[in-house]
Every structure is written in C-alpha cells, then in structure tokens.
Amino acid sequence: MIETSNPAMSHKGREDSLAPLLNVLTMVRKQWAIIAACLLLGTGLSLVYSKTLPRIYQAQSMVELDPNAFRPLGEKMNSAMPLGADDFWNNQEYYETQYRIITSTKVLERAVRDLGLQNDYDFFGLKAAPEKPITVEETAQTLRAHITVEPVKNSRLALIKVEDIQPKRAKRICDAVATAFIDQNLEKAISATSDSLAWLGSQVDAVKKDLEHNENTLYEFKRSNDLPSTSINESSNMIRLEMQDLNSALTRTRTRKQELLARHAELAKITTENAESLPASELLASTFLQSMRTQYVEGLRAKRMLLAEGKGENHPAVKSLDMKILESRTALLAEVKNIQGAVERDLAVIQREEAGEAALYEAAHKRAVDLNMKEIEYHRLDRSREQNEKLYAMLLEHMKDADLARNNKANNIHLIEVAVEPTAPIRPRVPLNIAIGAVIGLVFGVGLGWLRGSLDNSIKTPEQIEKDLGITFIGMLPAVEEPNAGKAKGRRVPTRRTLQSSSPALIVHDDPHSGLAEAARSIRTNLMFTNPDRPYRRLLVSSAAPGEGKTTIACSIAIALAQSGQRVCIIDCDLRRPQLHRIFERSGDRGVTNVLVGEAAIEDVARPTKVENLWSIPAGPIPPNPADLFHSDRFKKFLDDASESFDRIIIDSPPLVAVTDSAIISTLMDGTVFVLRAFRTTRPLARQGLRALADVDAPVIGAVLNDMDLNRHEYSYYHYYYYKREGYAPTQTASDGPPVDPDAASV
Structure with missing residues (x-):
C-alpha cells in the first residue's frame, strides 16, 4: 500500500507547531507600545545609573607560588623550612591557604604602613581629615574590599587585583600588597628556621646530658658487676663454651662409671662353683687370669676323664688332680678378687670425678644465669645510650642544616609581573549596563503586556467567538467614524467620503456604499444561506448586557433584508428601554403593548419607515410586567399575525443577563442573533448570556461582533475587512469633483 501525504494535515501540523510563536508575536504586536516604553525606560535608567557611578580602575600583579622551593642543601631542608607538600591535595590546600594569606590582616596592615594609606583620606572618599584618626586596622579592613586574588588556571601563578578610583593609587597598592606578601612569607620562613634552630639547640643540650648519664651508668654497672671490658655477649659465649666442655666431661665420666659398675656386677657373679665362668672381657684384658683359668679348666677336664675311666674319687690320681684343681681355683678366685678390688677403686x-665435674657444671650454670640477668639490664642501659647517641648525632646534623638554611634565605614565592598603571576603567561598563537595562526593560515590558493581555478577557476577534464561546461567527459591523475623526486624533485616515446620517442604525440606508452597509449585507447573506431550506423568518436580536449595540444590529439587518425586496418588520420588544421609535422618528405612545392588551391591531401600530419595504412597530407604553406579557398567548398570536403580514420579522429585545424577557421570546423565534461588542463584552458575561439561551433550548444562529475599530492593530492581519471599513466605491475629491477610480494608474 502506498501512503500519500495529506497537504491539509501537514499544513495544520505546521500551524500547530507555530502557534506558540504566533501567539507571542500577536501579543507583541498588540502591546508594542508598552513593550517599547519599558524598553526605553530600562535603557534610560541604566544609562543614567551608569553615569552616576564612579569610574573604577584595576591594577594587577602576578606572583608565583611554589610549594616545592629550591633547596640548595637537598631534601634535608624539609625539616627546617616546611614550605609545602608534594602530593596533589596538600598542594591544593597550600594554594588556597596562600590565597587567604594575601588578603589577611597581617599582610594588608603591612602594605598600609608601607604606603601610609591610613592618612590618604581620598581613599576613604573623604574630602577632609576626620575628627577621629583612622587606624591601620580600619584601613586594612577597608582595603580588603578592594582586593581580589584570582588563580591562573593550570599553573602556579596567581593574580593580585586591586580596584580604586585612582589608577596610580591602584598600581601603588597592588605593588605594596604583593611586596608585603612576599616579604611576610620570607620572614615567616626565616622565623620558622630560627625557631627550629633554637629548639634544636636546646634539644642537643638535653640529649647530650642524657647521653653522658647513660655512659656513666653503663660504666658503673660493669664495674659493680665485675664485667670485662669486652662486650657482655663475648662473656656469655665464654661461659657457654665452658659449660659445653664441662657437660662433655661429665658425660664421659658418667659413661665410664656405668662401665665400671657393669664390670663390677659381672665380677661379683663369680663364685667357687663357677670360677671358670669369667667374662670374656676380663679374660681378654688379663693373660695371667686367662692362663689360670686354663689350668683350672684343664684340671677339671682331666678329672672328668679319670672318672670316666672308672677311677673313683679316692683314686690317687684323682685325688692328685683334686689338689691341683683346688690350687688353681684358689689362685683363680684370688686373682678375680684382686680384679674386683681394682674395679671398686676405679669406681x-x-x-x-663425677661429683667434681657436676659441681663445676652447676657453678658454670649459675654464673650463666647470673650473667643473663645482668645482660638484660646491660642491654637496657646500652640501648638507651645508643638511642641517645643516634638522637644526638641527628640533632647535630639538623642543627647545622637549619643554620645553613637560615643564612641562605630561600623564598618559594616570587613576583613575576609588577602592576602597570591602568589606562581605562573596568567599571561602570556602560554598554553592558545599557544592554542589561534594555533586556530587563524588554522582559518587564513583555511580562506587563502579557499580564495586561491576560487580564483583558473581552471578546475582540471572530476566532475568540468560535473558540471561546463555541458559536458561529456570522458577521461584524465596523465602528462608525465621525467626520475628520482621523485628523482630530493626529492620524491621517484615507476616508473616501463623509457619512451623513441622523443615526448610526440607519447608515445602511443613508449610505449604502459604506463599509458598515457592506458588513450588514454580509450578515444578511450569511443568515439567508445558513439554513436555505427553512429560512429564518423570525429573528431575535439580543445581547448579554446593555450598550452592546443590539438595536443598531437589528436595524442594520432589517434594512439589509428590506433592500433585498422582502417585506420586513422590525419590532421593539424591549419594553424597558425602547429605542426604535426615536430611530424611526415615531412617537412611542402606541405599539406592542397596545396590541398585547387588545387596544390596537397590528395594522394600527405597524407603520412604514423611510426605508422601502421596512415597517416598524415601537414598544408602546412601558408596562409594569413585561415578562408576563411575553408569556401570554396574545404575544404568540401577535407573532403569528405579524408573520402572516410580513416576510421577515426582526425583534429587538432587552439584554439576556439583566432580565428574562429575551429568553422567553427566544423560545418563539426561528433563531437568535447574539450581539457582542468588541473590546467591551467579556467572555464570562457572554457565556452567561448564552447559558440563558441554552437553558430554554433557544436556537442560536450565531454571533455578530459589533463596533470593530478596524484601525486597531488587533485587526491588522484581517485584510479582508479593509473594504468593510470604508466600503468599495468611487472616492471623492476634496472639492466634490467627479469620482476618481482608486485603481486607476496615476500619470
């Protein structure tokens, strides 16, 4: 499916998008006089105000703030001259601190003293010396308001700006403040170094006394505890080695003792019955014992052999062997006993030896324990001495560095640019003030115009009728201008002819070529073609309030219908303030009320007017109860009889909001024409009148906007109303000569 764009919809969308702008432009066009007046007023006031202000000159100097100053002695100067930190946040704090110091009381008082500014009465705006002398402190407080410090972005530079009414004095003050700030910073650094040096000197003396006391205490401790001149760690090592040797010797002795005890136990097992059961170690250790054991064993073997041969115990040979065995055994046991005695002696x-070595070890152990206790105290004393010694050396080093730094006089703040005498003032900025005043005046004027437009809720244009009231706009009648009205107001109005009429309501008849007549005929056309199948034969003309021109509209519509060849009757049903009898130059003693009370017929009260095909019926005598008359059947019959006699009936009625007469009459009409007066009828009042018609279900044809002054700027964009103002007819010369065609080309 191919989508096609709708030109009408796109045009409507553009209009909706431009609606806010058009509303603003419309408001500006309507209220241009107020806006222009406010603009001129704001511009003039700002100009006058700027001329009354004194001229202010500004001088500025540039200084460098270096948080990391030049250190000829290296980083060791940090302790002596704390000129700033290296990290970012500390630098930021340093800069902000310096900015505040520049405007501090101490710096400003120094600058005031250097310049003698407290005696410069012109600086305070005084013509002569005051009764009470101005102090330096008061001058510094006044000077602070003239100084601003502005950091230079992405740099270590700062601008010191001084404002004053005299350019030379501004320069002198700016230089004095910068110099005072730099000198104060240098003095601060030197003072801090001197204070540090004095403090370091006192600390050196105190630490020196502590160090000497520690050394003396340590000496007395060594002397009283009989400690060698060597370090206590070496003495402790010697005792430790001694204890190791004693422990080794004691271990060997105890091992030997155990060996002797084992040998003694084995030897104790040898008896007469087992004399041959000697330990192998003993036999290996003594050849004599081994030979005696051999003899004893061989004697026993020889005896066992004799016994085996059958020889008895009493055999001489056996007895001889017994004697040998006894001798050898006795000798063997004697030798064993000698060995046992030797072992016991060795044991x-x-x-x-064991007891002596153990005593020596215990003595060494005791000395080691005592030395450990002394070592703790010794190390405590030695540690205190060592700390004081290091502290003393460090303080001496810093003291020397501080002394060098004091003599060096390094400053981390430098003057980069001196102030230059300003040649032009910085304030007042007349063009800027005028621009600001113009903008304020313009904004105020637009706001005032918008407020005025918002407070004005009167009906002015046809669009407001259809948009705000929701009824159809069927026409308008322009305002009637008096002869030479434009010249009286100082404007040149291109009038084609002068209207000559006894009443504005009869202009349609008296001057059929006028713009008002053309407008009336336009209303007639709209009424005829609004409902061509069922023409409106009975028309009620009414308004919400008095003075809105409903009688003029009724007469104009009636005359325009009569000029079209129809028999028209205009009836004055305003039984409270009737006017038709004066317009048509009739007496008001006979009219509608006479017909309604039965004193006359329609033929008796309807009289032709000077307008062809137009009859009029005046109101007649004013009754005490008009509403009751309109509620009666006689009034309905009156309307029916009038409708039979005439083609059209136009009824002029009282206002809808004031009385209920018009609402009652509207129920018997084919349609009602609602009259609004431009710039007078308000929207709430018009809605109230339309609500009165809606409450009785009266048919409302539309609204007519009366008394439109087409010379007003509100209607400048209604170009199609141009000829409704003056009509479209030949113009006349001032000498009443022949008509001149306005469209003819001039030669």
Missing part, C-alpha cells in the same frame, strides 16, 4: 675414683 670410687670415677664417682669423685
């Missing part, structure tokens, strides 16, 4: 010696 006694070993035991004495």
